[in-house]
Amino acid sequence: MSSTSARRRSATDAAPVFAALGDATRLALVGRLCTAGPLSIVRLCQGTPVTRQAVTKHLHVLANAGLVRHARRGRERIWELEPDRLAEARRFLDLVSGQWDEAIGRLRGFVERPAPPRRLGRRPAAS
């Protein structure tokens, strides 16, 4: 189902991904987004000899390959890595697992605590 199509997609998309990464400037941009997290175009241009226009062009190449995406935050355009589908699936499971862990904790408290004395007189009171 969706995971199969995702796998198929990732296989057919592998070539453009490697093509996009096969450039020193673009590889450096991906590296910076990896270590620094989402960055504005201004921050991405800092410390590089490349013009802002060229950086933007490179970012769009990366975006077309599905490696990065941009979002508007206030007046700025923020660029970030496109999260990996598998990583997202994994995080979702962690989320559901965390909920179960909490529910199990409550279930434990519920079944392990002494039963309330529903029938008085039948059972000796807990000491």
Added chain:
Amino acid sequence: MTTDRIERKVLLRAPRARVWRALADAQEFGAWFLVKFEGPFVPGATLHGRITRPGYEHVIMEITIETMDPERLFSYRWRPYAIDPKVDYSREPKTLVEFRLEEAGGGTLLTISESGFDAIPAERRAEAYRMNDGGWAQQAESIRSHVEHQRP
């Protein structure tokens, strides 16, 4: 690494009959799962329950009871994390939740599994993660104090 299934094993210091009742009785289930169901659990029945967890009272969960094999297996299907009232989840696939009970030294070994996650759209999984971020962190403290308060 599987992304389709999660499993938890827990040894509960309580007899199997006690654990079974906490699972198979809709009211008892609701007491620890924090949900209030409209009726009893019956195999094949689809029930709606209102979440009683603070901050989630607007959420209605829907479960379809699958198997009720006394003191052995209780299972149902539902849509995990379908908590946004603005979203229509009715066409999404469900996961299967199973509670298996086994006799264990001094108590009951409970195995909880949930499977079928791979059928859920990746977008929805990502969205659930984004919605959760922060929300559960806030809840964690209140739940912890609640659980620890309840423990004998």
